[in-house]
Amino acid sequence: MVMKLFEANRYQELIKVTEKFHTTLDKDVVLDEVLIAFQEILPLYSNFLLLTHDHYSKSELPIIDPEYENENITAINAFVSGNIQMEESFAENRSILYVPLKGKQGVYGVMQIIASDTLNFPESDIELIALLANSAGNALENAHRYQKSLQEINNLQIINETSHRLNSNLRLAETMTYMSKQMKQCFAAQEVGFFLLTENQGRPKVLPGSTAFFFSKQAKLYVDYIIGKIQTDNKSLFIGDLNLPTIEDMVNFHSIMAIPMIQSQILKGFSIVMHQKAFFFSFDNFKLMQSLIHHSSLALTNSMLREELERMIITDHLTKLHSRNYLDEKIQRSMKEDEEGTFILIDLDNFKDLNDTYGHQVGDNVLIQVANLIKANIRGNDVGARWGGEELAIYLPKVSMEAGVSIAKRLVEKIADCSNPTITVSCGVSYWNKDRLDTYNYLFKRADDALYIAKGTGKNRVVTQIDSIRAS
Incomplete structure (x- = not known):
């Protein structure tokens, strides 16, 4: 009788926390509530929340960041398959459950639940954990979709504002300086570079608006690597953890996004944003940067053609002196x-x-x-x-x-x-x-x-x- 009463209380708590999950569309608040709920309903177990880089949120949460190169294969399997995984340690006399927080469209994290001094989770606990995780997954998905829609609206506003500004007949230096400012604000990038490719130049020309780093000798290592990749197939690059053999005491940039500037199917140049921290940029950042560069390529080409025409008007063709x-x-x-x-x-x-x-x-x-x-x-x-x-x-x-x-x-x-x-x-x-x-x-x-x-x-x-x- 006591056990049934205990189970009933736990399910009542589950109903309460489920209602809490769905009272907000703030992902950070949902994450807080998820951790609190697991700790209150399952106080005998240690709980840790594992999130991917795309869903990483508040740094003060006890979050373990799973990387696909690490040895925690069980956690990765739970995340990829969407099914609960169990791991037993006879040496430490404990069991670990990896429970995916799954919504209808994907998995948003994995709860790592550690039972000390036992090799078996009670079936009733596993059932309760599964229900709690399912509710948490749906709440996280709703919050994620809401915030994603807000981000998409914001991105559209940025693209619209950028397109409007770039089509206002800016000079080349003004165009690139404006784009650099936009990318720093949107992506919190440490370095932003724009490069022009010409038939007569062996090396790409650094355009105004690029940060000072790209005018230094240190940048050559990164620029050579990027141009080698882009010129091969004209495709964008999204690199989470680049490790190049750098010079001693040289700053290492691990996160890189590089987008080609293509006009009339011809590679005109490319743009790079970089950050020292690995996996700093999200895939949403990458898609937004692609859109920004796509919309700026025509404006860039028009600025260059306009200024080239001006140079032709004021410059003697033979001597390259002024007219x-x-x-x-x-x-x-x-x-x-x-x-x-x-x-x-x-x-x-x-x-x-x-x-x-x-x-x-x-x-x-x-x-x-x-x-x-x-x-x-x-x-x-x-x-x-x-x-x-x-x-x-x-x-x-x-x-x-x-x-x-x-x-x-x-x-x-x-x-x-x-x-x-x-x-x-x-x-x-x-x-x-x-x-x-x-x-x-x-x-x-x-x-x-x-x-x-x-x-x-x-x-x-x-x-x-x-x-x-x-x-x-």
Whole structure:
């Protein structure tokens, strides 16, 4: 009679905790209630909850994380099969039940129930445990499905917001910086990298927006590994515990997601997110990243095409110096905003004779050599341009006449020393400042007059606007 009363009380407790399970859709709360219920209804047993990485939740819970490489095959069998498994230890005189917490769509964890000082679980206990586990599994499934639906709604909002932002004609740097920020927020990634593949480059180009790590030498090990995998079949990579032979004291990144950027069935580049902790990213993270990269690939391609078109408009095709129109705009803006500036007009001496002797292909090559020397000897905010034919030009904003003449003389010497076949240049230098009324047309004319004198007085020399005035 006492035993029947005891059993009835336990089943009443089961009904109560089952009702508790289903009063919330918060997975963390359900997990707490599951552990409390097993401890209250089965106080004579030790209980531990085993969860996979995808269902891991609150770190303060007594959770054992089953890995498929470990030796606890019985627990893995319970999780995979969805059936209760028993393990007996004669040496320790104890029994262990592994009870799957199973819903209609899958298994959400395994309860490890340890009975000390006995090799057998009573049938009534096993029956009660099975009922409790089944109820817990259904509650966990409901909470999981609810939170998954919330996550999917959030993911759709992120994708929609990202697509809207990327289709607002952002510059390439803005596009990549925005994407990097999104991925850091969505995945709590430690490193985010974007890479562009081109036919003429042996190595992928690191795009702006990538974290500093990918601009370091240490990143090469990971980038080489990823690109080798992606270029083989253009498929995304989801790696939970990567172990590469790294350099001593080098940070190891175990969790990696890498998604190719494909446009018109051509691999344009790829994106990487990494974290030092193994199994840090969930499969839901992986699916969201795939969606984000898929939606960003077209925007990335459009940004690159737009900026390439802009470069073509402002860049001379042969020399890769700026166009004359671009130079004109820069000088006009400088004359409105700056205090002074120097303009250098350059002409290749006897260029027609060089073309007649060696052919136009060699002549083009010499033009390219001179253009490269110009680019190597000016600052980032200076403007080197092709003026027309064999005439080139340099504009030096905020630079005095003396400094400009020094740069021109240095160029004349370098071109005579470094060109092959050897060629010389003549330079006309003009200057403006805020103290006198001036125009950019007149600035060009003074440089052209000075160049005319340089060509007529021996070539391979620099003549300034002051020299030109004196000569006239």
